[in-house]
Amino acid sequence: MSNIRHALNIKREDDFAQWYQTVISEAELAEESGVRGCMVIKPWGYGIWERIQRLLDDRIKAAGHENVYFPIFIPLSNFEREADHVDGFAKEMAVVTHHRLIADGEGGLKPDPEAKLEEPLIVRPTSETIFGDAMARWIQSWRDLPLLTNQWANVVRWEMRTRMFLRTSEFLWQEGHTAHATDAEAKEHTLTMLEVYRACAEEDLALPVIAGEKPENERFPGAVETWSIEAMMQDGKALQAGTSHYLGTNFSEAAGIKFQDREGGEKFCHTTSWGVSTRMIGGVIMTHGDDDGLRVPPRIAPYQVVILPMLRDKPEDDALLEYCEVLRAKLAGQQTLGEPVRVLLDKKPGKAAAKRWDWVRKGAPIIIEVGGRDMDNGVVSLIRRDQLWNMESGKANFQTPSRDEAGETIPAMLGEIQQAIFDEAAARRDANIVRDIDTMDGLRAYYAEGQKAPGWVEVQWSKPTGPALEKVVEQLKELKLTVRNVPMDRPDADGTCIFTGEPAVERIYVAKAY
Amino acid sequence: MSNIRHALNIKREDDFAQWYQTVISEAELAEESGVRGCMVIKPWGYGIWERIQRLLDDRIKAAGHENVYFPIFIPLSNFEREADHVDGFAKEMAVVTHHRLIADGEGGLKPDPEAKLEEPLIVRPTSETIFGDAMARWIQSWRDLPLLTNQWANVVRWEMRTRMFLRTSEFLWQEGHTAHATDAEAKEHTLTMLEVYRACAEEDLALPVIAGEKPENERFPGAVETWSIEAMMQDGKALQAGTSHYLGTNFSEAAGIKFQDREGGEKFCHTTSWGVSTRMIGGVIMTHGDDDGLRVPPRIAPYQVVILPMLRDKPEDDALLEYCEVLRAKLAGQQTLGEPVRVLLDKKPGKAAAKRWDWVRKGAPIIIEVGGRDMDNGVVSLIRRDQLWNMESGKANFQTPSRDEAGETIPAMLGEIQQAIFDEAAARRDANIVRDIDTMDGLRAYYAEGQKAPGWVEVQWSKPTGPALEKVVEQLKELKLTVRNVPMDRPDADGTCIFTGEPAVERIYVAKAY
Numbered sequence A, B: 001m002s003n004i005r006h007a008l009n010i011k012r013e014d015d016f017a018q019w020y021q022t023v024i025s026e027a028e029l030a031e032e033s034g035v036r037g038c039m040v041i042k043p044w045g046y047g048i049w050e051r052i053q054r055l056l057d058d059r060i061k062a063a064g065h066e067n068v069y070f071p072i073f074i075p076l077s078n079f080e081r082e083a084d085h086v087d088g089f090a091k092e093m094a095v096v097t098h099h100r101l102i103a104d105g106e107g108g109l110k111p112d113p114e115a116k117l118e119e120p121l122i123v124r125p126t127s128e129t130i131f132g133d134a135m136a137r138w139i140q141s142w143r144d145l146p147l148l149t150n151q152w153a154n155v156v157r158w159e160m161r162t163r164m165f166l167r168t169s170e171f172l173w174q175e176g177h178t179a180h181a182t183d184a185e186a187k188e189h190t191l192t193m194l195e196v197y198r199a200c201a202e203e204d205l206a207l208p209v210i211a212g213e214k215p216e217n218e219r220f221p222g223a224v225e226t227w228s229i230e231a232m233m234q235d236g237k238a239l240q241a242g243t244s245h246y247l248g249t250n251f252s253e254a255a256g257i258k259f260q261d262r263e264g265g266e267k268f269c270h271t272t273s274w275g276v277s278t279r280m281i282g283g284v285i286m287t288h289g290d291d292d293g294l295r296v297p298p299r300i301a302p303y304q305v306v307i308l309p310m311l312r313d314k315p316e317d318d319a320l321l322e323y324c325e326v327l328r329a330k331l332a333g334q335q336t337l338g339e340p341v342r343v344l345l346d347k348k349p350g351k352a353a354a355k356r357w358d359w360v361r362k363g364a365p366i367i368i369e370v371g372g373r374d375m376d377n378g379v380v381s382l383i384r385r386d387q388l389w390n391m392e393s394g395k396a397n398f399q400t401p402s403r404d405e406a407g408e409t410i411p412a413m414l415g416e417i418q419q420a421i422f423d424e425a426a427a428r429r430d431a432n433i434v435r436d437i438d439t440m441d442g443l444r445a446y447y448a449e450g451q452k453a454p455g456w457v458e459v460q461w462s463k464p465t466g467p468a469l470e471k472v473v474e475q476l477k478e479l480k481l482t483v484r485n486v487p488m489d490r491p492d493a494d495g496t497c498i499f500t501g502e503p504a505v506e507r508i509y510v511a512k513a514y
């Protein structure tokens, strides 16, 4: 509708990258910190992360894991051990070299040359090696297995080009590390955690994802298998939203993670690792955001319902607040999506209309305005964020249920919103996967068409390895494409490989990606 | 009882420091990581921290705060701004100077000289300055106040002599930072958070504490007032378990945190900050531990009840597990201390007796063993960790309620245990505070008596400042004592200062401290 005046000054279709930054700023999710590549996560953004943490942590614990905490610093020598071709090794990492600051004699401070560390410490980019050292200490016999651990932590990977939530020098994540007696059990656990991530993405974040195995060239260094969940953003690009790795005995051999089996023999453990990060919030923004800001899925919304009394700094305010408080209390006493309804009665100073648009941009699932007239009529004015506009009038799509009715229907309405935005994303994703391209020319033509959001293409391939795979990767790179994964839920291959012309072995998704 | 065979090989009275390390090791709370001054927090220790976090976070949010996340790195220049006498400045901090590792040409790795940072970054020892920068951006007018923020994070202070939980180079904490329009409101908020800490320590951790103001010499640098809660350990020493600072306009003037008041004038905000850390776990150990290991207060116990079936790797195990599962489910479906009962049915391989002692050392509040005979009799064998020994027999003090009775009485029993260990600690604390010393000679004599746990002494003083205070600090230092705080709940002074002989102004606690 051309007569709608959207809450953002930029549209997705005009400049998706700029729109993304605008949503982060206008929804008050995060901002630049002044420290290179690091962001400040603001209350609404951090509240979403806390919700994701809580729900995913419950799932991780239900799968039998215990949380632990390992040091932020990893000795440089751990990386020497890990880097099996040290000569070619060069990694962007934050290196701590000194342990004291002193005056520099010119009115400033400097690292104290007397306090140089004998061995530099690295701010953890991941904790594989230091978990491995502990597992070697903790595991003696088959009775200690499986060892199922997880850590919530900050990690640092020095990034030259950063983008809030998607690629920052410091980010927050969880990293699971497990050890098992057998190959089969470790592989099964890798898939168990992939399924945990799928469920969290789809059920909690309302992000439809494709779960599948990454091709050889996209494996985590040292992994035998790397699996991922991939989500489609509104610009058609793929976002890898979580990975689960089967590491074989590669890490246990490096760290000496051994156990005595039931027969008394000594064996290496089979290990796994898996992680998701604050990057998922980037996925939520690019999947559910619209030209009015963010839309937060109810399950991860810090507040699911925001009540805005139209206060006028007059004595009547008391009655209005009391009227609103009855609704707040009624909602807070009910459950939705398995938890108590999270409702805010927002009494902050400011005009209700301005506050309404603030909450629209932030993406609270339900926004309720209550003025004196509403109170007199025993009603409230309610907006569903996923049905913001009345398409006929071009105005905000207010419903005016009675206060009692609102108190009764909102819990179920939140469940509907959760489902509705998932369905919307899934329908868009499905509409933007093309499955009928079976030649490289066809692929080239499809991505050459200059479409804004060309989405993903499913092709069949012969699963080349080594140099043959490198050649495929090069061909795709020319089109700015990568192989996302080998989806688990698709029929067997029945054609020929579009890269090699050989009989196809499996289906893969190719796409542009974040 | 001399015939009791305790679960630890060391007693508190023999070597308290060594006993402390033994509990940490035997209760599997934490261990050295191999990285200087940093520990690995193991599942049971981290589980306790997660409980503390959850309960304290609820209290912090109930007091109106929102959580945020700030970068781990702070530019060196922020410390130059803060250090108002830079010439004498020397601080132990982890300094990041490079952002890349490369091969050193000798088979190892080294910081890349080409990747030296223009400005070194400091791993945050606290986030005062970087919060200050953000507050200056976020606050425009009185409508934005109060600004109530909190962060859960890891921080690093390079320590030369470390002790697990009490003093480690890296530790976990929360740091609250708030900004207010007026002096009075900020001061009130400082005390509100002190009360939150007192309630958390006493009600959640069962740590009786003394809340009071720190003397001038113990203030946080830049603070106008520093308040603390102080707990007495079993060796009589004090542990500062949390601090709350009123910062006046010192930080807001440095960072430019200004607001426009209702009359349109520009003013500096009054700020506060406050924090507690994993150090609290050290306080829990030294307050509630005994010669059999740790005793975790039920409110912060990851599991409050552990059920140990005496499995024999035989077909009868199934019936036994089913018998235990009925109790587990019955308990998990009930509430205690305001939350669902946390109960573990521990099916791990291993002899039940060995596992019993593992859980005794870990300090699970209630341990239940179930063997075939218990099942046949419809009972369970139950140990309250706070009443471990039968003093007459010198054996473990088993109760044998029927399974149904256990299912009904355990929730209330957990509440009793929470209260009992608090009462025990409070009685010991009260018995170890001396209030009748009114001369320096008396104080000297008291602490010279060579008692193992001489506890604290309450004295009256004239609240000296400047050089007079320094002299008092020196006098106390000779006795290895410090002023802990000025308790809030004691009668007004009515005597003379034991240090200066002047009329006393207030009462203070002096003690040895961690």
Ligand SMILES: [Zn+2]
Binding pocket: A084, A085
């Ligand atoms: Zn190699």
Ligand SMILES: [Zn+2]
Binding pocket: B084, B085
């Ligand atoms: Zn000065």
